[in-house]
Amino acid sequence: EAGVVQSPRYKIIExxxxxxxxxxxxxxxxxLYWYRQNLGQGPELLIRYENEEAVDDSQLPxxxxxxxxxKGVDSTLKIQPAELGDSAVYLCASSSPYNEQFFGPGxxxxxx
Amino acid sequence: QKExxxxxxxxxxxxxxxxxxxxxxxxxxxxxxxxxxxxxGKSPELIMFIYSNGDKExxxxxxxxxxxxxxxxxxxxxxxxxxxxxxxxxxxxxAGNKLTFGGGTRVLVKP
Numbered sequence: 001e002a003g004v005v006q007s008p009r010y011k012i013i014e015x016x017x018x019x020x021x022x023x024x025x026x027x028x029x030x031x032l033y034w035y036r037q038n039l040g041q042g043p044e045l046l047i048r049y050e051n052e053e054a055v056d057d058s059q060l061p062x063x064x065x066x067x068x069x070x071k072g073v074d075s076t077l078k079i080q081p082a083e084l085g086d087s088a089v090y091l092c093a094s095s096s097p098y099n100e101q102f103f104g105p106g107x108x109x110x111x112x
Numbered sequence: 113q114k115e116x117x118x119x120x121x122x123x124x125x126x127x128x129x130x131x132x133x134x135x136x137x138x139x140x141x142x143x144x145x146x147x148x149x150x151x152x153g154k155s156p157e158l159i160m161f162i163y164s165n166g167d168k169e170x171x172x173x174x175x176x177x178x179x180x181x182x183x184x185x186x187x188x189x190x191x192x193x194x195x196x197x198x199x200x201x202x203x204x205x206x207a208g209n210k211l212t213f214g215g216g217t218r219v220l221v222k223p
Contacts, residue, residue, distance in 0.1 A: 042202070043213050091155055091156075099144065099204060101158065103156050105154070106155045
């Protein structure tokens with residue numbers, strides 16, 4: 001069974017530039033999550049989707065972050081414009097019907 | 113008070129010994145608890161979950177849950193150098209489907 005796929009794995013941009021991350025969850029997993037993980041900390045939830053509906057986006061900084069999951073499968077997370085403090089690892093996860101979450105490899109973002 | 117508290121470590125353990133990790137949480141409505149292992153530069157991987165009070169064993173790993181005292185622990189028996197990683201505990205709140213993670217405990221197993 002293929003795991004959660006994310007791309008790109010690494011991204012370096014200058015501040016004020018836009019950036020987008022892509023995630024394809026495990027087949028059959030209806031719930032998809034985007035997390036941000038800063039160095040030395042645990043992942044923090046940004047947004048959770050049930051199929052194509054964003055059911056929890058309370059931690060998403062909506063002034064610069066947006067996400068979509070149009071067909072209820074893959075998802076894109078965008079930052080525009082990026083700030084220095086956005087440097088982190090962005091993790092996508094999907095969960096089984098038993099609520100076990102499986103993480104993708106993550107995208108390491110560096111904002112210069 | 114943080115929602116999930118873990119000692120950041122490092123917890124240094126001799127090879128073959130038992131590593132004991134603890135985690136406390138604040139949400140009394142929490143139903144499910146998870147332990148993830150994260151190697152440096154990698155993403156978290158699920159190693160154990162526990163729903164009921166008591167112990168749950170899986171190979172060299174034992175999770176212990178005490179809802180009354182609001183703590184969950186992880187024991188790693190016969191620790192190996194390959195167990196050196198950061199261990200994250202997480203709980204699922206009463207509303208379900210949302211995991212809140214602790215900051216992780218770094219474990220170093222020395223040969």
